[in-house]
Amino acid sequence: MSSISIVGLGNVARTLAGRALAGGNAVEIIGRDPGRTKDVAAALGGATAGTAGAAPTGDIVILAVPYASAAAVVREYGDALRGKIIIDVTNPVTPDLKGFVTPDGSSGAQEIAKAAPAGAHVVKAFNTVFSHVLAADAAGTRPLDVFIAGDDAQAKEQVSAFVTSLGLRPLDTGDLPMARALENVGLLELGLMTQLKHADFSLGITILG
Template sequence: MSGISIVGVGNMARALAARALAGGNAVEIIGRDRVKAEELAGTLDGVTVGTAGAAPAGDIVILAAPYAGAAEVVREYGDALRGRIIVDITNPVAPDLQGLVVPDDSSGAQEIAGLAPEGAHVVKAFNTVFSHVLAAGPAEGRPLDVFVAGDDAQAKARVSAFVAGMGLRPWDIGGLAMARALENVALVELGLMNHSVKHTDFSLGITLLH
């Protein structure tokens, strides 16, 4: 069991909180709008509500907010995130859905890592899973895959164990530089949504052939 602090009050925050609770974790919801945070917590038995800007209760802090907002959260929290594992689930997608708004040699996760205090470890995960798919979980006997990238092996192992405890299947894809690849996978999903699949009731994952 882990202590999980989720920063955000949207659909991904709700899906992550519900699955984390089902996995036996202690869950805290933090939102700039405390009323919305309390409303969300009220729909999930056992969730606590934290105070925006104060030190999170969890040792794993999930940034369940749009990229710009997530980066601002890390700036504001500063040393309160020291020693924490920061899970970046964001996709810094350009308005035209054709690229990313971060430098060509970087990613949203790497930019967030540059803002994090010394001793915090940023791990990329969950950015390729739509919120309603995450909430529903595995379908038709197929596991739901979550890709994990990060530079600290212990932090990745902790996040992978958290993912597995939620009934999902974690895949380590390497260091944090691979986060850009994951963010491009999100662009692929948006392209599928807009041009061929025409909906978001799908997930991308791994099929082992032997």
């Protein structure tokens, strides 16, 4: 199984940490508030509490923070992320949920990759699954689909293995520029949430035949 460091203490961080532990992965929780970090790790049972700013212990580092601070977090860790796989779970949308805050032609994942040190590999994943849906795992008889994108094939293989350990189905969409498409899917889901007045759904692929 995988060794995972999760930066963040919110719903996404706690949900991914819980599923990761259930899947037999080693999990480190990292937050800026040491007391709260220890409380979250203890509540999860089996997770360790990391120290903000110290080198993450996991081979895979999940950025479970708002997009606005994601690149800054990566720059803060700097060379400590060299050789790591960085999973970007963010949706870099505007406050009105109608567009993106990223430069035209780019994506949140690509902007985060620009901030990462040489030798780190950014993979987009989990941005198309709401955290409460992931926690409930209410997709019926089939696993929830997790779309991924990244430039390094080996990194995507490791992320795919991690996703599988969570009882989910990884679907490789291509190189990192495909993160733009995945972030558009995230925006589509937010639009559907607004129209449906709820977010109890997930998008996935049905293979016919």
